[in-house]
Each structure stands twice: as structure tokens, then as C-alpha cells.
Amino acid sequence: MATIDDLHARILNELKRPGLTSEVELAVIDAVQQYSTYRLWFLEHELPITTSAGTADYTMPSDLHQLIDLTITVNGQRWPLTGPWTYEEYRSVLVDASASTGQPTNWAVWSDSIYLYPIPDAAYTLTLSYVRNLGLPAAGEEPASDRVDPD
Numbered sequence: 013m014a015t016i017d018d019l020h021a022r023i024l025n026e027l028k029r030p031g032l033t034s035e036v037e038l039a040v041i042d043a044v045q046q047y048s049t050y051r052l053w054f055l056e057h058e059l060p061i062t063t064s065a066g067t068a069d070y071t072m073p074s075d076l077h078q079l080i081d082l083t084i085t086v087n088g089q090r091w092p093l094t095g096p097w098t099y100e101e102y103r104s105v106l107v108d109a110s111a112s113t114g115q116p117t118n119w120a121v122w123s124d125s126i127y128l129y130p131i132p133d134a135a136y137t138l139t140l141s142y143v144r145n146l147g148l149p150a151a152g153e154e155p156a157s158d159r160v161d162p163d
Contacts, residue, residue: 048146057144066131075145083141086115094117098120113131115134
């Protein structure tokens with residue numbers, strides 16, 4: 013797979029103007045920033061999460077750009093969870109945490125974590141669908157996505 017340096021070299025070769033190295037680097041950064049707001053197919057990702065009994069919150073992935081959906085798998089069938097709630101809505105239903113356990117049906121987001129309601133009473137398989145923020149690789153590094161083919 014090509015590196016960011018290979019991309020810069022290819023652009024300079026196509027332009028036939030080798031003296032534009034810093035301009036090409038800036039143009040690549042501008043392009044990544046411009047298109048990072050688009051929901052591109054190769055940035056869509058699903059992350060399985062296994063819950064633990066009594067644990068309400070789960071850390072979101074560090075490469076998260078935009079949440080799409082959160083589902084739960086029950087008897088081999090995926091079902092969407094209702095949400096996201098605001099954190100205030102979530103807190104308002106947690107009057108008595110011991111009475112609020114069971115199979116999760118709702119979720120909220122707060123401070124880079126997902127909060128489930130009711131709090132899981134067992135291990136459940138959730139799937140977090142989201143758009144990744146790949147950022148720009150450092151010089152010499154390959155892009156983080158294994159699904160992107162620059163050729």
C-alpha cells in the first residue's frame with residue numbers, strides 16, 4: 013500500500029513541477045480536511061461491543077467522527093437501540109440503578125462514552141456503527157484504512 017510520501021511524489025510527478033513540495037503537502041491536508049466531513053463508504057466501520065453485567069458505560073472508539081447507529085443482537089437477530097438520548101434524559105430515568113437492569117433498549121452519549129439503559133444484567137453483543145476519522149498519516153506511514161486503494 014502507498015504511503016503519504018508516495019502520494020506526494022505521485023502528485024508532483026503528475027504536475028511535472030518538482031519545486032512545489034510544500035504546496036502539494038498543504039493541498040493534501042486541505043483535501044483531507046474538506047472531504048473528512050463526507051460520509052464516504054471506506055470510512056464507515058462497525059465495532060462489536062460485549063457488555064458486562066452491571067456496567068452501564070463503554071468507551072467510544074478513538075477514531076470516531078460520527079455515530080450512525082447502535083444495535084443489539086438477540087437470538088441471532090440485530091435490533092436497533094433507541095437513542096441517542098441526551099445525558100440528562102438518561103440520568104432522569106436512573107432513579108434507582110438497582111431496579112434499572114436488564115437487556116439494554118436505550119443509549120446515551122456523554123464525554124466519549126456510551127451509556128446503556130437499562131444497565132446490562134448479562135453479557136450482550138452490541139454493534140456500534142460509525143464513521144471513522146482517519147486523519148492524515150505521518151510521513152512514511154501507510155493510511156490507516158485497509159479498504160482504501162490509492163491506485
